[in-house]
Amino acid sequence: MSEPAEKLRVDKWLWAARFFKTRSIAADAVESGKVTMDGARIKQAKTVGVGDVLVIRLGPYQHEVEILELSGKRGPAPVAQKLYRETEESKQRRAAQAEQNKLLPQSDLKGRPTKRDRREIARMVEGGRPSRKSAWGDFD
Numbered sequence: 001m002s003e004p005a006e007k008l009r010v011d012k013w014l015w016a017a018r019f020f021k022t023r024s025i026a027a028d029a030v031e032s033g034k035v036t037m038d039g040a041r042i043k044q045a046k047t048v049g050v051g052d053v054l055v056i057r058l059g060p061y062q063h064e065v066e067i068l069e070l071s072g073k074r075g076p077a078p079v080a081q082k083l084y085r086e087t088e089e090s091k092q093r094r095a096a097q098a099e100q101n102k103l104l105p106q107s108d109l110k111g112r113p114t115k116r117d118r119r120e121i122a123r124m125v126e127g128g129r130p131s132r133k134s135a136w137g138d139f140d
Helices: 010-016 023-031 077-083 088-103 115-126
Strands: 035-037 053-058 061-067 084-086
Touching: 010 023, 010 035, 010 053, 010 077, 061 088
Parallel strands: none
Antiparallel strands: 035 053, 053 061, 061 084
């Protein structure tokens, strides 16, 4: 699945390595600074080669990967995983971040506010006092 080319556009490689679902999403991520190379922001047309190290931010997690192969074609996930190797430090940071996220308090909110809750919210916005403790928070 690899191409004989020595260099490939970073957005195309990110898409082929399955970090992003579409190439345009990959290009947007590169342009917005979520992908860096050597600590500097790069543009979507930047060419990458074997041995380059990219830092990719996906949500709260940061992946530091070394490019092992180049491919401009999107293949199955097992093949895509052979295109890169994540550094050990990156794996440890992500595991620590995942553990820390488990400790964060989860929201008690489930779905849309009820009619009663909306009235309570409206009273608060208008400056009045709520009549009870709402499921959307203690307004007292």
